[in-house]
Amino acid sequence: KAGVTQTPRYLIKTRGQQVTLSCSPISGHRSVSWYQQTPGQGLQFLFEYFSETQRNKGNFPGRFSGRQFSNSRSEMNVSTLELGDSALYLCASSARPTAGANVLTFGAGSRLTVL
Amino acid sequence: QQQVKQSPQSLIVQKGGISIINCAYENTAFDYFPWYQQFPGKGPALLIAIRPDVSEKKEGRFTISFNKSAKQFSLHIMDSQPGDSATYFCAARGSGGSNYKLTFGKGTLLTVNP
Numbered sequence: 001k002a003g004v005t006q007t008p009r010y011l012i013k014t015r016g017q018q019v020t021l022s023c024s025p026i027s028g029h030r031s032v033s034w035y036q037q038t039p040g041q042g043l044q045f046l047f048e049y050f051s052e053t054q055r056n057k058g059n060f061p062g063r064f065s066g067r068q069f070s071n072s073r074s075e076m077n078v079s080t081l082e083l084g085d086s087a088l089y090l091c092a093s094s095a096r097p098t099a100g101a102n103v104l105t106f107g108a109g110s111r112l113t114v115l
Numbered sequence: 116q117q118q119v120k121q122s123p124q125s126l127i128v129q130k131g132g133i134s135i136i137n138c139a140y141e142n143t144a145f146d147y148f149p150w151y152q153q154f155p156g157k158g159p160a161l162l163i164a165i166r167p168d169v170s171e172k173k174e175g176r177f178t179i180s181f182n183k184s185a186k187q188f189s190l191h192i193m194d195s196q197p198g199d200s201a202t203y204f205c206a207a208r209g210s211g212g213s214n215y216k217l218t219f220g221k222g223t224l225l226t227v228n229p
Contacts, residue, residue: 004158033216042221043159043204056216090158104217106151106158 002027004093004107012113018079021110025072025093031055032074033104034066037088046089049074050097078112086114118142119207121220128227134192136223138205141186145207149217150179150190153202162203163190195227 005024013019025032034046045058049068066076072093078085088111092104121138128134138148149164165172165179165188172179178191192199205220 035219043206043217043219045216045218048216058216092158103161106160108156108158 004091004105006089006091006107006110008110009108010111010113012115013081014115015081015083017081018077019081019112020075020077021089021091021112023074023076023091023093023107025074025091026105029093029095029105030072031094031097032068032072033092033094034074034076035090035092035106036060037090037109038086043090046076048097055097081114083114086112088112118218119205119220121205121223123223124221125224126226128195128225130195130197130227130229132195132227134190134195134199134225134227136190136203136205136225137187138189138207138220139185139187140207140218142207142209142218143186144210145218146210147208148179148181148188149206149208150177151204151206151219153204153222159204192225195225197227197229200225200227 007022031050033048035043037043047066048056052068063079068074088109090106090109092106094104118141150162151159152162153159163174163177165181167183176193181188202222202224204222206217208217
């Protein structure tokens with residue numbers, strides 16, 4: 001069974017640009033969550049999608065957005081990139097929304113560097 | 116606002132020793148407490164988890180101790196092995212409404228020396 005696939009694995013952008021990250025969940029999983037991981041702040045929740053609907057959102061500015069498609073694949077977008085957006089962006093999938101799911105399976109992440 | 120505080124930041128243990136990582140939480144509405152293990156270049160993977168109605172859970176060499184009144188929980192790794200060297204995160208899941216998300220501690224880098 002394939003795991004959670006995130007693309008691209010590494011990318012470098014400059015300030016002011018925008019970026020789109022992709023996540024393909026485990027087959028059959030309909031819930032996708034996104035987390036930002038930095039050395040200083042650890043893992044911070046960005047948002048969660050289930051059946052194409054955003055169910056929950058963390059405390060991030062509106063520059064961070066996401067969506068989920070009918071096949072459960074998800075994308076997140078960061079516009080007007082800032083240096084502080086440099087981080088590992090992790091996607092996690094579960095069969096059900098976090099409210100009912102006891103297991104989140106994480107992908108390996110997309111490492112974004114903003115110069 | 117950090118709701119889950121994890122300590123220590125880093126830990127060095129000799130092979131065969133016991134590794135202990137502690138977490139404390141503030142929100143009494145948390146209803147599920149997992150621990151995740153992360154190796155370099157990989158995403159976190161669920162290691163073991165506990166619910167607040169249980170005081171201890173053991174899976175192999177890994178044990179979670181949970182103290183509801185003190186709002187603390189800890190991970191014990193018995194007979195620590197070099198292969199256990201990784202970053203460990205405790206987490207807590209909120210319950211109700213917009214709180215259904217995992218809040219993570221900042222992580223503990225465990226090094227087990229051979």
